[in-house]
Structure formats: C-alpha cells, structure tokens
Amino acid sequence: MTQHTILNATHRAAGAKMVDFGGWDMPLNYGSQIEEHHAVRRDAGMFDVSHMTVVDLRGARCREFLRHLLANDIGKLKKPGKALYSCMLNEHGGVIDDLITYFLDEDRFRMVVNAATRDKDLAWLEKQAAAFDVKVSERPDLAMIAVQGPKARGKVLGLIDAGDRERVEKLGKFVAAEARGPGGMPLFIARTGYTGEDGFEIIVPEQHAVALWNALAATGVHAAGLGARDTLRLEAGMNLYGQDMDEDVTPWEAGLAWTVSLDEGRDFIGRAALEKQKAGGVPRELIGVVLDDKGVLRHGQRVITQLGDGEMLSGIFSPTLGKAIGFARVPAGARGGLRVDIRGRQLPLRAVKYPFVRDGKACEGI
Amino acid sequence: MSDIPGDLKFQKSHEWVRVEDNGQARVGISDHAQGLLGDLVYVELPKVGDKVEAGAGCAVVESVKAASDVYAPVSGEVTEVNEGLTDKPETINEDAYGDGWLFVVKLDDPEELDALLGPDDYAELIEHEE
Structure with missing residues (x-):
C-alpha cells in the first residue's frame, strides 16, 4: 500500500508531479526540476523528507551498542547534538543501509535511516539491540523538512523563537539542537543535508509540519522535489543507497572508506570481512x-x-x-x-x- | 494543458505532424509528452538525408528523468532538422508545437496521414490516459 506523508495534500495542491518512491507517494517536482535545483544552489529550497525513518534508541548501553553496530566510530560523538554519518554492515561487510546518528545524551541516540530500507533496518536494529538492552522505537509521529541553500539558514532562523535563535544560529555543521519554531512548535534542528549546500534538516511533530512548511514558503523558500534532490546530492558527491551501494557491496567498493573507522579493538559487525577484503585487494x-x-x-x-x-x-x-x-x-x-x-x-x-x-x-x- | 493547434495530426505515441505549404511534414512531440517527460536535457536527431519509416524509432529525447524514443509518424526523407535543440533542448518544454519541432520529412506517401489522429481524438486519448 502506498504511504502518504502529512504534507501529501500540500504537495498535490501545489501541482506537484507525484511518484512512488520506496512505497511512498512523493513529489518528483512542482513543475521544473531544473529550476528547483537552481533555487537550492542559488537561494533556498525545501524538501519533504518525512518518508525517511526516524528511530530513537534508549538504554544505558546505547553507545556500546552503536560501537558494535556501525562501521564509523560513535566515539567521535563527544558533545550532545553531534551527528555521525555511517554505514550499517552485515557480517559480509555489505551495506545494509547508510544513516545518520545523533547523540542526544548518554542513554538516548536518534537515527535517521532510508525509507526504502525501513523494514529490514528495523528488524536488524531490533535483533542487534537485544543483547545490549537498548530499546528501538520508530517515530512515525515525526515529519521531516530539509531546508537547503545559501539563504536557507537565514530564512529558517527568522522563524525560530527569539529565545532560541542565537543558539540555533551558532550550531556548527553536523550538530543538532532542540528549539521552538512558529507558534512555539517543538523542533529538532540539525545542520545537515543532502545537497552540498548549507542549511538545516528539521524534525517536527507531524501535526505541526504543514504549518512549518507554509511558514517557510511564506519566507520565500522554494518547494523542491525528489528529482532536484537527486541531482543536487550527486553534484555534491553523495551516495544514494540502492543505486551506489547495497548489501553486495562493501564501503571500500562504494567510495565510503572515509566513513569506516578501523580503530583499535572495536569489534563492529562486518569488520572482519572488511579487513579481509582490504588485505586481499579490493x-x-x-x-x-x-x-x-x-x-x-x-x-x-x-x-x-x-x-x-x-x-x-x-x-x-x-x-x-x-x-x-x-x-x-x-x-x-x-x-x-x-x-x-x-x-x-x-x-x-x-x-x-x-x-x-x-x-x-x-x-x-x- | 495548452490548447492543441487545429492543423496538427498525432500518432498515439505522442508525436505530431504538420503538413506545410510545400507538402513537407514537420514533426515534433506533443505538449502532453514534454509534460510527462519533464525538463529535457538532450536530443538525438536524425540526419538530413536519412530515411525514416512510419512507426519506427528515429530520434531520442532525454529528460532529467529518462530517455524516450521518438517514432516517425510518417515515412520519408529528412530534409531539415532543428539544430537549435542541440544547445537548447528545453525549447521543446517551452514550445512543443512551435520552436520545439524536431525535423521535417518529405513524404513518401501522403495517405499515411489519414491513419493519424486529429486534434480532438488526440485530446480525448490523453484525457483517458490521465
């Protein structure tokens, strides 16, 4: 069955051309994909990425679990709010998914994984988390809007509650914080993205997503579809799961060596296979x-x-x-x-x- | 949906033909087709002097989304191609029935035109497609 994000009717009302993407009915473009692409490169654009899967991890042994689960080293996350891009590998070193993990506090981490891989990701997380007493909770109640482009941060900051604005403005790259948005709505704002431009990815409770989208549109942020998102991310040199890597491909074979941390003494899933492939020649x-x-x-x-x-x-x-x-x-x-x-x-x-x-x-x- | 000019004939695969005063046929893709394809980024045209055959692939238009074959709606020899599309394929998006034409054919058999759809029948066809 095709799934709809909370913004589906908003896209349709804007005349978006809709396509099926990983089981979701999503906007491909709102007219011209190329114009949307240029709007993000030159000004500011927004993408509904609510189809992506937000997963919260809870438990005293979260960090230990993630050290085992991820090919990148969660130990790099020292300050709350900091994010890490990593592959999640199977025992053969193949990529189950690529994802971002946010460090919230020592017993709370948040992950954003791909939409098309949701089912197998959740199954794998549940399976691996059990031994660490980590609770895995999907958050279908959250929507996500990516606002990207040279003018994106400025336009978002104008919508942030005055009391939180300075803190959000000072967010470093790949860092997230909680803040209040229009009308006091609670936001989780990360200075991350998938376009090669500066900007934010904003996680918002579903019931506020349409209001946030409309507020962004009112400040002149252009709606952009999945078509533009694809050309922007590839220009920026970013991989797409399913197209550039999958379970039959190791990070060495996918240009993702930079995301693998072979740090001393860390036994992560897939490590032995990766070391073996490296030793034998990729x-x-x-x-x-x-x-x-x-x-x-x-x-x-x-x-x-x-x-x-x-x-x-x-x-x-x-x-x-x-x-x-x-x-x-x-x-x-x-x-x-x-x-x-x-x-x-x-x-x-x-x-x-x-x-x-x-x-x-x-x-x-x- | 823009209006469909009354002097055009269509093939079901969304190519149009306009017979000009000299009896030659100008060919393009419909406004509906360009809308389905999205922004066009590349066009591969036949060469002047090539023979094209009704129903056979003779050109390719590529959009940001995909490559699509263009099927000749009539048979004949290509006498002119729209060179301007090489650098500005988006002309097809902007003016599918005018400046976005693809090539001109000297007809082998004008009776082939009778097998094509008139503007009203074509409008009905695409309405049912949607």
Missing part, C-alpha cells in the same frame, strides 16, 4: 565520471575499461555543470581510456575527483 572501486560529449549518463549503462567492464551507478544530467556526471563502479585501478555505452554508441568518460560542485560552482578539474 577488486572494484567507485569513481566519479564526467561525460564531455552530449548525452546523459544513467544507472546501469555499461562502462568499458582497459581492465574489464564496469557499470554506471548514479548518473544524471547536472544542471549546474550543463553536462552529464555520475558514479561508476569499475575494476580497481581503471582510469584511462574509459568509455560508456549509450544505446550502442561508445563515448569517452573522464574519471574525476568528486564532489563535482561546491558552493554553487564547478569544482576544479570538472
């Missing part, structure tokens, strides 16, 4: 690619290399760059002479360092 890797010819890179296209075939993972036409970019998974070390097969034509691909776009502009070498 066979495949994820690289950033640019198509300088005309055409569009798409998921699943064949990538031809001197070391054998690879494939396109995420691929898009980049609105900021005016050409196609993407991630490809190729045999380790393949760089020169890359080509992509687009409907039987082989076009040259250029391997690049990503992100592709930062602060609204093309990165060097793109």
Whole structure:
C-alpha cells in the first residue's frame, strides 16, 4: 500500500508531479526540476523528507551498542547534538543501509535511516539491540523538512523563537539542537543535508509540519522535489543507497572508506570481512565520471575499461555543470581510456575527483 | 494543458505532424509528452538525408528523468532538422508545437496521414490516459 506523508495534500495542491518512491507517494517536482535545483544552489529550497525513518534508541548501553553496530566510530560523538554519518554492515561487510546518528545524551541516540530500507533496518536494529538492552522505537509521529541553500539558514532562523535563535544560529555543521519554531512548535534542528549546500534538516511533530512548511514558503523558500534532490546530492558527491551501494557491496567498493573507522579493538559487525577484503585487494572501486560529449549518463549503462567492464551507478544530467556526471563502479585501478555505452554508441568518460560542485560552482578539474 | 493547434495530426505515441505549404511534414512531440517527460536535457536527431519509416524509432529525447524514443509518424526523407535543440533542448518544454519541432520529412506517401489522429481524438486519448 502506498504511504502518504502529512504534507501529501500540500504537495498535490501545489501541482506537484507525484511518484512512488520506496512505497511512498512523493513529489518528483512542482513543475521544473531544473529550476528547483537552481533555487537550492542559488537561494533556498525545501524538501519533504518525512518518508525517511526516524528511530530513537534508549538504554544505558546505547553507545556500546552503536560501537558494535556501525562501521564509523560513535566515539567521535563527544558533545550532545553531534551527528555521525555511517554505514550499517552485515557480517559480509555489505551495506545494509547508510544513516545518520545523533547523540542526544548518554542513554538516548536518534537515527535517521532510508525509507526504502525501513523494514529490514528495523528488524536488524531490533535483533542487534537485544543483547545490549537498548530499546528501538520508530517515530512515525515525526515529519521531516530539509531546508537547503545559501539563504536557507537565514530564512529558517527568522522563524525560530527569539529565545532560541542565537543558539540555533551558532550550531556548527553536523550538530543538532532542540528549539521552538512558529507558534512555539517543538523542533529538532540539525545542520545537515543532502545537497552540498548549507542549511538545516528539521524534525517536527507531524501535526505541526504543514504549518512549518507554509511558514517557510511564506519566507520565500522554494518547494523542491525528489528529482532536484537527486541531482543536487550527486553534484555534491553523495551516495544514494540502492543505486551506489547495497548489501553486495562493501564501503571500500562504494567510495565510503572515509566513513569506516578501523580503530583499535572495536569489534563492529562486518569488520572482519572488511579487513579481509582490504588485505586481499579490493577488486572494484567507485569513481566519479564526467561525460564531455552530449548525452546523459544513467544507472546501469555499461562502462568499458582497459581492465574489464564496469557499470554506471548514479548518473544524471547536472544542471549546474550543463553536462552529464555520475558514479561508476569499475575494476580497481581503471582510469584511462574509459568509455560508456549509450544505446550502442561508445563515448569517452573522464574519471574525476568528486564532489563535482561546491558552493554553487564547478569544482576544479570538472 | 495548452490548447492543441487545429492543423496538427498525432500518432498515439505522442508525436505530431504538420503538413506545410510545400507538402513537407514537420514533426515534433506533443505538449502532453514534454509534460510527462519533464525538463529535457538532450536530443538525438536524425540526419538530413536519412530515411525514416512510419512507426519506427528515429530520434531520442532525454529528460532529467529518462530517455524516450521518438517514432516517425510518417515515412520519408529528412530534409531539415532543428539544430537549435542541440544547445537548447528545453525549447521543446517551452514550445512543443512551435520552436520545439524536431525535423521535417518529405513524404513518401501522403495517405499515411489519414491513419493519424486529429486534434480532438488526440485530446480525448490523453484525457483517458490521465
């Protein structure tokens, strides 16, 4: 059955083109995906991301549990409010999901996981948490709105209760705090995002979500759909679960080595498999690619290399760059002479360092 | 939904044809089709001199969402292509029945036009699709 976020009627009233995304009826765009993309790069845009799954963890041994569960080291979170991006791996080192964990206090952590992986994530969390007496509670009562762009923070701050505003303004990157919003509504505001722009992701009780959305719209924040969210995150060099990694791919093969912490003496799930793969040589890797010819890179296209075939993972036409970019998974070390097969034509691909776009502009070498 | 010009004929797969004064046929995709596709970012056109065959794929339009084949609504030789679309594929989004045309065909058999839908029938078709 298709699920609806609390903002569904608001999207439809705005004329959004709706699509099914992981079992949710979500806005793809509100007219022009490219205009929404540019609005986020140049001004401020908002996304309904209430389909994502918020999970609260409670228990005295939360930290111990997360040290075991996550490939990144929860020990990096020292101050309440701080957030950590990590993969959750299976025993084979495959990625069950990528997620963000917020440290609230020693016996309370909050996780945000993907919508399409909700069921298996919750099952895995429950299974692993039992040994640590950690209580896992999904929070379907919470909605989430991401407000992103160079003007996003300023516009959100204007809606924060005067008594909380300065504190929220001082939030560092990847830090969250509780604050009161319009009419005193309780907000959980994190300076995080999935676009490469500054901004906030705001978790709000469902009954206040429409009022918050409308208040943001009244300050000139543009509604943006999942289409723009995809092009923005890929330009920013961020992975998408299901497209760039899954349970058959390790973080080494997905460009996510930076999220794995092989710290001394920490026995996390999947560690042994990761160490074994590293010692034996990682066979495949994820690289950033640019198509300088005309055409569009798409998921699943064949990538031809001197070391054998690879494939396109995420691929898009980049609105900021005016050409196609993407991630490809190729045999380790393949760089020169890359080509992509687009409907039987082989076009040259250029391997690049990503992100592709930062602060609204093309990165060097793109 | 913008109005459908009365001088057009349509194929069910959403291509339009306009027969011009010289008897040649200008071809494009419908406003409904561009709306379904979303922002167009790339167009692959036939070459002048190519033969196209009614019902066969002869061009590709790609939007932010997906690539779609364009099927020739009539058979004949391509006499002109819309080069401007190479740099500005969004012209199709902006003016599907005008500046967003794709190519012009010298008709092999004008009777092929009789098999196409008139504006009213096409309007009805897309209404049922929605």
